[in-house]
Amino acid sequence: MTSKDPTAAALARLAALIADETRAACLLALLDGRAWTAGELARHAGVAASTLSEHLGKLVAGGLLAEERQGRHRYVRLADARVAQLVEDLAAQVAPEAEARRPRTLRASSAGSAMARGRTCYDHLAGRLGIAVTDALTVRGLLRQDTGFALTDAGLGWFEAARIALKPTGRRPLARACLDWTERRPHLAGVAGAALCRHALDAGWCVRIGSERAVRLTPAGEDALSGLLGIDPAALR
Secondary structure, eight states, X not given: OOOOOHHHHHHHHHHHHHOSHHHHHHHHHGGXXXXXXXXXXXXXXXXXXXXXXXXXXXXXXXXXXXEEEETTEEEEEESOHHHHHHHHHHHHHHHHHHHTSOOSSHHHHHHHHHHHHSEEETTEEEHHHXXXXXXXXXXXXXXXXXXXXXXXXXXXXXXXXXXXXXXXXXXXXXXXEEEOTTTSSEEEEHHHHHHHHXXXXXXXXXXXXXXXXXXXXXXXXXXXXXXXXXOOGGGGO
């Protein structure tokens, strides 16, 4: 007997979209929040461009990716923050298995260490950097975690004083918990998390390194986070 529940059928289709290693690799790469060309994703996933094009077509048709064309180039990005949350949450579920496999090369080990130290998770900060910021906001009474993530009045004032604009869009919450797959604890996401990450990159507090999502805190960033949130720079190195 087959299910007549349309939600069950839709869920099965969604699971089938993700249940492919090449498509999963593309979704994980796009968690950096940037638009990638089909060629860049093909090289990242280690498949031919023609093969990758077919996979991207399925992800776009399934609503997981958005497509943009500029001249001869085809760019894709995650459709929205909800897709990013889904991918990150799923990655968090399999992280223990992945962590059990040691990197085979020094380069892979270095890349993994950089990702664990600090990275972007779609449009907010993750890794030890994201957790440190989240903890500092909480300790100072700027963020509450007791009944779900929520900025306090003092927290709203802190963002205003730091000149980090909070611009709610659609149904996206102002603050949301996102499970960090390396730290196994929640970091700050939502409008506030995105605004803080964008400001950190724009102000030069941190810079992207490598071809993945890793970011490195700069001396200016160390000074800013120490002054604004009392974060010890040594804990993030």
